[in-house]
Amino acid sequence: MSDPYLPTRANSPHDIIWFETQPRHLAGRGDPRHITQALRAAGWANRSDPAFPHVLLVGPDHRHTVVLEPDPQPYGAWWRVRGQEADGRRWYTEFGANIPVEILAHLTDALVRPVPEQTPPIWSPLTTAGWSYERDERGNEIARHPDGILSLERWAVLPGETFHWRAQAAVPNGGGGFRRIWHAYLDDQMPPHLIAAFTSALASDEPVQRGMYDVPHTYLVTQEQRGPQGEELATAHEARLKAIRAAARKVRRTAALATRGGPPPAAIPSAAARGR
Numbered sequence: 001m002s003d004p005y006l007p008t009r010a011n012s013p014h015d016i017i018w019f020e021t022q023p024r025h026l027a028g029r030g031d032p033r034h035i036t037q038a039l040r041a042a043g044w045a046n047r048s049d050p051a052f053p054h055v056l057l058v059g060p061d062h063r064h065t066v067v068l069e070p071d072p073q074p075y076g077a078w079w080r081v082r083g084q085e086a087d088g089r090r091w092y093t094e095f096g097a098n099i100p101v102e103i104l105a106h107l108t109d110a111l112v113r114p115v116p117e118q119t120p121p122i123w124s125p126l127t128t129a130g131w132s133y134e135r136d137e138r139g140n141e142i143a144r145h146p147d148g149i150l151s152l153e154r155w156a157v158l159p160g161e162t163f164h165w166r167a168q169a170a171v172p173n174g175g176g177g178f179r180r181i182w183h184a185y186l187d188d189q190m191p192p193h194l195i196a197a198f199t200s201a202l203a204s205d206e207p208v209q210r211g212m213y214d215v216p217h218t219y220l221v222t223q224e225q226r227g228p229q230g231e232e233l234a235t236a237h238e239a240r241l242k243a244i245r246a247a248a249r250k251v252r253r254t255a256a257l258a259t260r261g262g263p264p265p266a267a268i269p270s271a272a273a274r275g276r
Contacts, residue, residue: 013031018211018229018230019226020224020225023147026217033237034237036068038240038241039059054067103201106198112247163188168181
């Protein structure tokens with residue numbers, strides 16, 4: 001719980017005037033508690049070192065970890081997510097500083113929600129949103145946002161090698177190259193529904209709330225003083241945590257039933273009930 005009498009950004013959202021900011025993929029990092037508090041609500045343990053500037057969260061089954069560790073390097077990874085599946089497969093993914101938490105949260109939320117029975121599509125939400133899509137003869141795929149800044153690709157350096165996923169927002173630097181705003185690297189060993197959760201977030205054009213100029217590049221976004229403010233944002237965040245808790249409880253109940261070998265047997269009716 002933050003102290004309202006100490007000057008810190010942890011006192012948000014009540015001490016900031018919020019502006020509807022779009023496009024969301026260029027709106028900057030946002031409040032990391034959108035992710036960290038949601039995972040804590042789902043029962044993840046906080047293994048952080050209080051004397052070190054990081055957040056280290058571990059899932060209840062110890063198969064997944066999420067680390068927020070600010071890196072001063074412009075291309076460093078601020079968020080790192082690791083997982084191990086039931087079949088032993090291990091995977092890793094990382095995200096740069098300026099990825100909006102609302103986008104990354106689609107993936108981290110999928111870690112605590114029930115696995116969908118059918119894997120959602122990966123590319124079609126992007127093309128439906130107006131992205132271009134190309135696939136070459138080696139199976140490499142790339143989709144580009146209409147603004148030319150955001151892209152997603154799945155590629156292998158050489159034929160037969162493992163594919164990797166990369167998303168990035170980058171702008172020309174004037175010298176023929178590009179300057180990266182944020183990046184994401186995803187392991188192809190990740191469960192497909194997690195990759196789909198992330199790419200579906202890229203396809204969304206829903207604006208997000210940010211403080212004025214609290215964005216990496218003000219000339220790339222539009223900000224208008226409208227949308228939910230302090231108390232409304234706090235209420236929406238509490239509703240989000242409540243929904244995450246409910247989803248996590250559902251996952252735990254399902255896992256417990258599977259461990260016991262199925263649903264509990266029906267109760268045997270009493271003698272009085274049989275007589276009726």
